[in-house]
Amino acid sequence: MPQLVPYLNFPGNAREAMTFYQECLGGELSIMPFTGTPAAEQVPDAAKDSVMHAILQTGDLLLMASDDPFQPVQDGTGTHLSLNCQSEEEIEQLFARLGEGGNVTMPLAYQFWGAKFGMLTDRYGKSWMFNFDRVQN
Template sequence: MTQINPYLNFNGNCREAMTFYQQCLGGKLSLQTVGHSAMAAQVLTEPKECILHASLTRGDLLLMASDMIGPSLVKGNSVTLTINFSSETEIKQTFANLANGGQVIEPLTDMSWGALFGTLTDKFGISWMFNYDKNQM
């Protein structure tokens, strides 16, 4: 196993959320709608513009998402996305971008373990942790 990637589920606003994440994080965004998929003819309950699968890639970052969970979606705090940064400038800018319209839980603070660390919940209800290890080479 080389890595675990987060897969986010939305209820109709996947395109909006993933576009926002691309604006905040950069990278290449790919979106596949139900209507442009091989299963378009079989899917009767989902609108054709719903996102079947989305992926945002930037270097080693891979964030995936979908609208296909439907009405069974329950937002909660069981998943937190953690981003480790390579510069103080990058962590501050990305934190500010993702905090836009969301709620800062812990502002970026110098921690005892030598890192700049903070947490927030974005405007889509997703929890994020930010970490920049100032001692990294």
Template sequence: MLVQPYLSFNGRCDEAVKFYQSAIGAEVQMLMRFKEAPDQSMVPPGSADKVMHVSLRIGDSLVMASDGGCSGTAAFSGISLSLTAADDAEADRLFAALADGGQVTMPLAKTFFASKFGMVTDRFGLNWMVMTGQQG
């Protein structure tokens, strides 16, 4: 069994994809726009060029997303994505990149369970936890 997150950016998916490519090295595996849907009667008005589906490879994981209904504000309440960095320097870089235009909710610091751990809400309202592996 495999569980994969599916995020809805409500009209800001292209912007989010570009941000995650730059900030954390996300790679687009597949991208389909609403104008490519075989049944155009199901396409929200004015959203032909919006993202119907995108698959992003982030490290060893696949995260999927879309513009959803292309209206309103994205709401990611109650969920966080967790990034495990190879070392403290990578954790620092990832955290700073995700915090750009966002809000730090817990500064990146040493904890009892990791040499670095912190939480940030990015510019799209998505919550992230960044950490290095467990301490020995």
């Protein structure tokens, strides 16, 4: 089965966003700007230092991103990044960190399906879902 990897586009602040995600989630962050690549000739001068490709990897989590200098980036409401947490402490910590400067759309609470769950939109307009299954199989 192939691995599904979220790929986020940003309107020029991918470096800032991915650095924030690294601060929240940990892991190794690799950022390649357009500058120094053949693609630099195709982007506007103002975007040459923007992010052509970024990868954040921590454990099994892999998150990729880039800036899009060719078309406006519009955050949609149909996509969420979902984190399945391993403990109460982890879900509380990640919810607080990623929610900093953002907007909580559903506070963390125990749900009828046996999980602690919450949702937020981070400071970069990306929607996140958090889940911790209290009942382990």
